[in-house]
Amino acid sequence: xxxxxxxxxxxxxxxxxxxxxxxxTVDQMVFNKPTEDMSNASVVILGRRxxxxxxxxxxxxxxxxxxxxxxxxxxxxIDELEFINTFYPWFEPRTAPLRVTDLERLMRQPPVAEKLAxxxxxxxxxxxxxxxxxxxxxxxxCGIGPGGGGCFGFGTWGDDxxxxxxxxxxxxxxxxxxxxxxxxxxxxxxAVVIPIPIIAPVQGTxxxxxxxxxxxFLSSGE
Amino acid sequence: xxxxxxxxxxxxxxRWLALLLAMASLAACGPxxxxxxxxxxxxxxxxxxxxxxxxxxxxxAHHEFFEEAKTKTESDWLVRTGEAQVQMxxxxxxxxxxRVVHMSARPGPGQMNPTVDAVLIPQVEExxxxxxxxxxxxxxxxxxxxxxQLVTTGGxxxxxxxxxxxxxxxxxxxxxxxxxxxxxxVMALRxxxxxxxxTFTKVPAVQAFLQRKLGTPGEAAP
Numbered sequence: 505x506x507x508x509x510x511x512x513x514x515x516x517x518x519x520x521x522x523x524x525x526x527x528x529t530v531d532q533m534v535f536n537k538p539t540e541d542m543s544n545a546s547v548v549i550l551g552r553r554x555x556x557x558x559x560x561x562x563x564x565x566x567x568x569x570x571x572x573x574x575x576x577x578x579x580x581x582i583d584e585l586e587f588i589n590t591f592y593p594w595f596e597p598r599t600a601p602l603r604v605t606d607l608e609r610l611m612r613q614p615p616v617a618e619k620l621a622x623x624x625x626x627x628x629x630x631x632x633x634x635x636x637x638x639x640x641x642x643x644x645x646c647g648i649g650p651g652g653g654g655c656f657g658f659g660t661w662g663d664d665x666x667x668x669x670x671x672x673x674x675x676x677x678x679x680x681x682x683x684x685x686x687x688x689x690x691x692x693x694x695a696v697v698i699p700i701p702i703i704a705p706v707q708g709t710x711x712x713x714x715x716x717x718x719x720x721f722l723s724s725g726e
Numbered sequence: 727x728x729x730x731x732x733x734x735x736x737x738x739x740x741r742w743l744a745l746l747l748a749m750a751s752l753a754a755c756g757p758x759x760x761x762x763x764x765x766x767x768x769x770x771x772x773x774x775x776x777x778x779x780x781x782x783x784x785x786x787a788h789h790e791f792f793e794e795a796k797t798k799t800e801s802d803w804l805v806r807t808g809e810a811q812v813q814m815x816x817x818x819x820x821x822x823x824x825r826v827v828h829m830s831a832r833p834g835p836g837q838m839n840p841t842v843d844a845v846l847i848p849q850v851e852e853x854x855x856x857x858x859x860x861x862x863x864x865x866x867x868x869x870x871x872x873x874x875q876l877v878t879t880g881g882x883x884x885x886x887x888x889x890x891x892x893x894x895x896x897x898x899x900x901x902x903x904x905x906x907x908x909x910x911x912v913m914a915l916r917x918x919x920x921x922x923x924x925t926f927t928k929v930p931a932v933q934a935f936l937q938r939k940l941g942t943p944g945e946a947a948p
Contacts, residue, residue: 559894592767593920615770 524704526689534681538725545626552632571715633667654697665710757802762810764912768821779842834881866895866906885931891918
């Protein structure tokens with residue numbers, strides 16, 4: 505009985521322990537919350553990709569979108585790639601509006617204005633930032649022979665995530681909020697025959713942090 | 727009695743194995759080759775009401791870029807962009823102008839060509855790429871410079887200008903060098919399309935041509 509319990513509990517305990525620690529902070533500044541619910545409107549979340557040294561990762565944008573859609577089924581989140589392709593070439597890194605006032609000029613293109621109206625886009629949320637590897641140390645050697653293979657060593661690395669979400673109201677053509685989050689964590693990989701990754705979910709924590717605040721904002725309408 | 731130790735099917739298998747090994751060893755000596763492939767969306771914009779002819783010369787339609795390895799550890803690179811160039815420009819021009827006609831020959835005096843308002847001749851003047859082995863940064867980049875000519879069917883110049891395009895793959899995670907270079911090239915082609923679509927009517931000589939043709943400087947981009 506004890507053996508059976510240990511077989512069940514041990515992998516669970518290993519899995520529970522096999523994630524590194526992450527510290528994160530979230531700041532928000534919201535000016536105008538929605539006055540109506542989002543059941544008849546849609547939201548698009550886009551990543552900023554105009555900087556030369558970093559791009560907001562598409563999987564982070566997708567993660568925040570899924571977090572919002574899973575949290576409130578009434579909110580329709582438009583897929584980023586689908587939106588960018590539909591509105592080509594107006595949301596490419598070279599042409600994407602950087603300020604909310606740029607929307608006015610974009611809306612002067614009748615096909616763009618018509619398409620946006622058809623999609624009932626109420627909010628456009630821009631995510632700007634990235635997750636970067638800060639340091640890494642340690643070494644690991646792996647070998648394989650006729651009797652089997654294995655690894656030996658220890659590795660560690662740190663990740664830092666920094667993101668900011670800017671919320672644009674399409675109806676009022678105004679910026680209505682900013683949410684920023686930072687997260688950092690250290691991951692470890694000890695290896696005695698089998699490498700055991702103990703990964704700090706830095707990007708996932710940043711996604712949850714910013715996703716929760718956006719969800720709260722978008723769900724606050726009557 | 728034959729002294730052979732293998733049966734006929736075994737010998738055939740051995741021959742195939744030898745052939746495969748020989749091919750594999752030859753392939754290892756060849757350059758890293760990328761035939762750029764991607765999907766390019768049609769632009770969402772008001773069409774310019776002219777009939778545009780387009781002429782892709784052989785160098786453009788079969789454009790490729792070859793770079794010899796500088797060290798023994800690097801491999802040669804062959805990047806074929808011609809097919810993707812034609813695909814992108816065809817899609818872009820179809821969405822930008824009311825009618826697009828492919829010329830049967832390079833415009834010039836006495837050439838038999840369909841009647842059009844003007845003919846666009848795009849050319850790739852220069853292409854550069856960078857992979858992490860060269861930059862020590864985990865980013866794949868493609869940079870292109872186009873020479874664009876707008877001429878009459880008789881070959882007389884209307885406008886002549888250059889345009890740059892840039893694309894990068896933010897991460898090489900789970901991608902081969904070839905896949906990453908392909909993605910960077912697709913991003914560069916999208917950027918070329920975005921740059922052309924938003925600046926075509928702003929080129930002074932093009933503006934003057936459209937003014938003469940339509941009485942307005944065309945649908946200027948925002």
